[in-house]
Amino acid sequence: AQSVTQLDSQVPVFEEAPVELRCNYSSSVSVYLFWYVQYPNQGLQLLLKYLSGSTLVKGINGFEAEFNKSQTSFHLRKPSVHISDTAEYFCAVSGAGGTSYGKLTFGQGTILTVHP
Amino acid sequence: NAGVTQTPKFRVLKTGQSMTLLCAQDMNHEYMYWYRQDPGMGLRLIHYSVGEGTTAKGEVPDGYNVSRLKKQNFLLGLESAAPSQTSVYFCASRPGTGGSQETQYFGPGTRLLVL
Numbered sequence: 001a002q003s004v005t006q007l008d009s010q011v012p013v014f015e016e017a018p019v020e021l022r023c024n025y026s027s028s029v030s031v032y033l034f035w036y037v038q039y040p041n042q043g044l045q046l047l048l049k050y051l052s053g054s055t056l057v058k059g060i061n062g063f064e065a066e067f068n069k070s071q072t073s074f075h076l077r078k079p080s081v082h083i084s085d086t087a088e089y090f091c092a093v094s095g096a097g098g099t100s101y102g103k104l105t106f107g108q109g110t111i112l113t114v115h116p
Numbered sequence: 117n118a119g120v121t122q123t124p125k126f127r128v129l130k131t132g133q134s135m136t137l138l139c140a141q142d143m144n145h146e147y148m149y150w151y152r153q154d155p156g157m158g159l160r161l162i163h164y165s166v167g168e169g170t171t172a173k174g175e176v177p178d179g180y181n182v183s184r185l186k187k188q189n190f191l192l193g194l195e196s197a198a199p200s201q202t203s204v205y206f207c208a209s210r211p212g213t214g215g216s217q218e219t220q221y222f223g224p225g226t227r228l229l230v231l
Contacts, residue, residue, distance in 0.1 A: 009156070032218050043120075043206060044159075044222040051218060090158060094218065102147060102166070102210065103174065104220060106158035 002027040002100050004093050006107035014115050015083055021076040021110045023091030030096040033074040034104070035065055038088045047089070050074065061085070086114045118142050120223035122207050128229045129197045137192040137226050139207030147210040148190040149174075149220065150182060152203040159206060165190055197230045204228070 007022040025031065032051050036044040048059025055067040065076045074091060091107040094100065123138040139148065146167050151159040161174030163182040171182045179201060181193045190209075194201060205226045211217040 004158075034219070036222075043224045044208075046219055046221075049219060051215065092159075102213070102218075103161055103164065104149075104159075104208075105175075106151075106160070108156055108158045 002029075002031070002093050002095060002105045004091050004105055004107035006089075006091055006110050008110050009108065010111045010113070012113045012115060013081055016080050018079050019077065019081050019085075019112065021089050021091075021112065023074045023076065023107055025072050025074065025091070025093045027072075027093060027095060027100065029098045029100065032094045032096055033065075033067060034092040034094070035059065035063070035074070035076050036090045036092060037061075038090065038109075040087070044090065047076070081112070081114050083114050083116060085112060087112060120207055120209055120221055122205075122223040122226050124226060125224070126227045128231065129194075130231050131198060133197050134193070134195050135197065135228075136194075137205055137207075137228075139190045139192070139209075139223060140188055141190075141207075141209040141221075142188060143209060143211070143221070144187070145209035145221075146187075146212050147220075148184065149208040149210075150180070150190065150192045151206045151208065152176065152201075153206060153225075154203050162192065162205075197228075199230045202228060202230045 034049045035047040050067045092104045149164040150162040165184040168187040207223040208220040210220045
């Protein structure tokens, strides 16, 4: 079985400040990791993903995340946020093999609110 | 490419009514998924398909049925709707296995209210 915990349900931040959204996972097999963003009343859009290789992954809109296997974490960061980054962010894990292969398990979501 | 589309966008049902949600993808993807999204719970997998003619249960399959008669379509059925099925339903598709094919692409969602 696999699970994902997003440690903050809401993160308020001022425009141009840095932000970190935290994600921890558990799995009995190797994993693929994803961050998705959901703008109000829209579907989910992929921000970035870790499949293998370099543990620092860069995505769209200036976001990046670091895979830390020892701490089972995949935290999302952005050095300077914009008002347009206000959205809900989801961390998700998929097993790289076994019965959880290809099936995404999502965290509860983190609502990022950027204030002017 | 339209990507992943979902029909309808909104629906209101009375308890006990039935309905079918349609998901279509024009990317020739092998895998398709149905999720439901509820506040504070993220997305949970209802059913999925690894290819035309196949279906399998996900995390929360009770009260739902699915069919994948054509590769591009994945239907989600509610035979007897219950208020607990009030949710936002998302369909997703994935190209195949390995590398960049592991990414799932999501539709815009269907908002369902069961009274």
